[in-house]
Amino acid sequence: MATQNNLHFDVSTGLKRVLGRELITDDEVAIFELVKNSFDAGADCVHLYFGDDSIVIADNGAGMSYEDLTDKWLFVAYSSKRSSRSPDDFRNLAADRRNYAGSKGIGRFSSDRLGEEVILQSRPKGTPEKVHRLTVDWELFEKDAKERFENVPVHYAEQNGFQLPSELNKFESELKHGTVVSIQRLRRPWPRQRILDLKASLAKLINPFGEQTDGFGIHITAPDEVGEDRRLFTSHAKTEEEPLSKDIVNGQIGNFIFTTLQDKTTFIRVTISGDELYTTLTDRGEVIYKIAEPNPYSHLADADFKCEIYYLNLSAKTTFARRVGLPSVQFGSVFLFRNNFRVFPIGEDGDDWFGFNRRKQQGYARFLGSREVIGRVDVSGSDEDFQEASSRNQGLIETPAVEQLHKAVMEHCLKRLEKYVVPVSWVDKPDANTDDLSRLMTDPGRARVTAAVANLVDNDKVRLIDYSKSLVDLINERSGDFETSLVSLRAIAEKTADVKMIERLDVAERRFDDLKKSEADARRVADKALAVAEAANLRASTAEAEVETERRRAHFLETFVTVDSATILNLHHQVTIYAVDIAQQIENFLIETADQTLISRDTVLKTLEQMAFLNRKVMSVTKFAAKATFKLDSEKIETDLAAFIYDYIEQIARTTGSARLQISVENNHPGIKLRFNPIDASIIVDNIISNARKAKSSSIKFVLTREDKSGLTIHVSDNGRGLASGTNRSRIFEMGYTTTQGSGLGLYHVRQALGEMGGSIEVDENATKGLAFVIKIGAPGKKQ
Structure with missing residues (x-):
């Protein structure tokens, strides 16, 4: 029987290359590793210096003692982060710095990727020790592959203080403890563009989603680039603008602040705390809902899971590009942060670790992909749950916790955001260009949010x-979405046990039923009378052929014609219906307030608003009756909306308006066929003209254009007094809001009528005189 002996592994100097350049295959990742070490050491400040042939990474962290250097830093693959912490460490706040960004003990070899020699200076916190200095020449490990690893010498010395480049003198004077890593004899040069690319990556490394940087600042100093930075500042000073941060090398790396985006787009925030999962969805500054439910992800219960995903519509993408200086798709998508440090390359352009794009391919018009969202996912935990791949650029190794992480982001973050964006925003194409809630404040918009x-x-x-009380609330009874909205509101009221809301819904439902019944009765009477009269007219009519000579085909006749009996009957038919509606509104109001000695302004205003709107319809009917070439009834017509509005302004608004107000219109639109209520179109035009007249305008102009691939844009401007001082521009379309002696209903009616047509209105901030509006009406059946 052979003699049995214990053998052991021998390690050659080739291990250095395996753990260095062959494992860390990217220069940026190599610097990430060194910056992570500073973060893990508790530093709140790290300086990156780029010299002619050197890189310096200096921090004010805990530093290392002589024993730390010999027993830990020089101990290959040993990690004090992994061995020194207790099982409870990962349940503590990241600010305590007990959760570590790295824990493999190989980050020190990343310097081999960058240069041939590394000099390490370190002094521990809270001791009077001198600064310890190690010098490692990586090239010595390359001479003989059979040489034992531990036989290659590493030079050690002590010095009185830290030695930094002169450009870092201020930081050096304040540096009582910390670590300085100097990499000499660089393997590749670092020209301006490489440093800028690194800066962009570092801006996403810590926290690109808030003003706070987890108490950790990164500064870049590159003396050779100071001149170009100054030139950029000088050239931008002429335009009174500062250059974009991404174009400047020197200075602190600023994290992209999402505060602006939060007010301009839709975003969802999901957190897990023990057995509960919380979700908040916010749309352009308005909290739509906050919900709580049981947490189905046991492995994430103590992982401090947080997810924040922003939907980027066209307006938000434009804002992003202007602020950051590059398109959002180039910035990246949803980043993953483990223990407050980014896991590379998750979220990079082209990376689909979360599977958003694979899913979008299955339903392009129904699902969100990485090009439409941007955000951040945070988890804290040990390597047992969340371990980065050793190559440092392959994300996390699959574990049960990582599997649940994938599912949580997909099911409770992306899909939840999607279930709001698709039915609420995507069905209204112009909403993609809107950075406020104007298009959702209409009755159809509020109905979609409620649903x-x-x-x-x-x-x-x-x-x-x-939930949002302004968007999730009763809409106007005249809206076509009223009945479906009632069903949704009742479900919400019952869910929240909102007794007052249920009572309001009961009242609204009874009132709506009464209106429908009275209108149906009025329509039957009017239809019967109209049929009898038309039959009589037909019998009395002669066989004389009517020859029509028109200069051009239009929706309205060029001049008034004799009002024949058919037109009179048509006018009577419509006025009857609206008059019965007004009478029913009055009756409802009297019944509801019969026992009240004091009636709230809100109750009175809502009733008067309904009657005022119906009265507007009566006034519009009288204008239409004598000049419309189509049969006027309560149904919608299908025609070119742009041409209709042009004809209405030319043939009716101008001829029936005041001589003191000059009304002009230009139609540069090629045509947009829509089904709409002509009365709504007339109310929009008439109310805007009425407001201009009240503002003492002498002229008002309508310009109809197509500014995108579809839809209608109307620019309206007058030369009147404009909005009164102190007017809240965001409220001028609210019911009853006025700064004059007016009713405060005109612009409210405009917005409501536009809402029924799939349109919106906003103040044109570019107007230099008077008051200007931008009206947008989307083409039907279009989605983003």
Whole structure:
């Protein structure tokens, strides 16, 4: 029997190359590793210096003692981060710095990727020790592949203080403890563009989503680039603008601040705390809903899971590009942060670690992909749950916790955001260019929001904590979405046990039923009378052929014609219906307030608003009756909306308006066929003209154009007094809001009528005189 002996591994100097350049295959990742070491050491400041043939990474972290250097830093693959922490460390706040960004003990070899020699200076915190200095010449490990690893010498010395480049003198004077890593004899040069690319990556490394940087600042100093930085500042000073941060090398790396985006787009925030999962969805500054439900992800219960994803519509993408200086798709998508440090390359352009793009290919018009969202996912935990691949550029190794992380982001973050964006925003194409809630403040818009919230809470496990009272509320009874909205509101009210809301819904439902019944009765009477009269007219008519000679085909006749009996009957038919509606509104109001000695202004205003709108319809009917070439009834017509509005302004608004107000219109639109109520179109035009007249305008102009691939844009401008001082521009379309002696209903009616047509209105901030509006009406059946 052979003699049995214990053998052991021998390690050659080739290990250095395996753990260095062959494992860390990217220069940026190599610097990331060194910056991570500073973060893990508790530093709140790290300086990156780029010299002619050197890179310096200096921090004010905890530093290392002589024993730390010999027993830990020089101990290959040993990690004090992994061995020194307790099982409870990962349940503590990241600010305590007990969760570490790295824990493999190989980050020190990343310097081999960058240069041939590394000099390390370190002094521990809280001791009077001198600065310890190690010098490692990586080239010595390359001479003989059979040489034992531990036989290659590493030079050690002590010095009185830190030695930094002169450009870092201020930081050096304040540096009582910390670590300085100087990499000499660089393997590749670092020209301006490489440093700028690194800066862009570092801006995403810590926290690109808030003003705070987790108490960790990164500064870049590159003396050779100071001149070009100054030139950029000088050239931009002429335009009174500062250059974009991405174009400047020297200075602190600024993290992209999402505060601006939060007010201009839709975003969702999901957090997990023990057994509960919380979700908040915000749309352009308005909290749409907050919900809580049982946490289905056991491995994430103590992982401090947080996810924040922003939907980028066209307006938000434009804002992003202007602020950051590059398109959002080049910036990246949804980044993953483990223990407050980014896991590379998750979120990079082209990376699909979360599977958003694979899913979008299955339903392009129904799903969100990485090009439409940007955000951040945070987890804290040990390597057992969340371990980065050793190559440092392959994300996380699959574990049960990582599997649940994937599912949580997809099911409770992306899909939740999607279930709001697709039915609420995508069905309204112009909303993609809108950075406020103007298009959702219409009745159809509010109905869509209400339906989205109702669908979400239609689950026994979901608890509705809060929701938007301005968007999720009763809409106007005249809206075509009123009945469906009632169903959604009732589901929400019952879910939240909102007794007052349920009472309001009961009242609104009864009032709506009464209106429908009275209108149906009026329509039957009017239709019967019209039929009898038309039959009589037909019998009395002669066989004389009517020859029509028109200069051009238009929606309205060029001049008034004799009002024949058919037109009179048509006018009577419509006025009867609207008059009965007004009478019913009055009756409802009297019944509802019969026992009240004091009536709230809100109650009175809502009733008067309904009657005022119906009265507007009566006034419009009288204008239409004598000049419209189509049969006027309460149904919609289908025609070219742009041409219709042009004809209405030319043939009716101008001829029936005041001589003191000159009304002009230009139609540069090629045509947009829509089905709409002509009365709504007339109310829009008439109310805007009425407001201009009240503002003492002598002229008002309408310009109809197509500014994008579809839809209609109307620019309206007058030369009147404009908005009164102190006017809240965001409220001028609210019911009853006025700064004059007016009713405060005109612009409200305009917005409501536009809402029924799929349109919106906003103040044109570029107007230099008077008041100007921009009206946008989307083409039907279009999605983003």
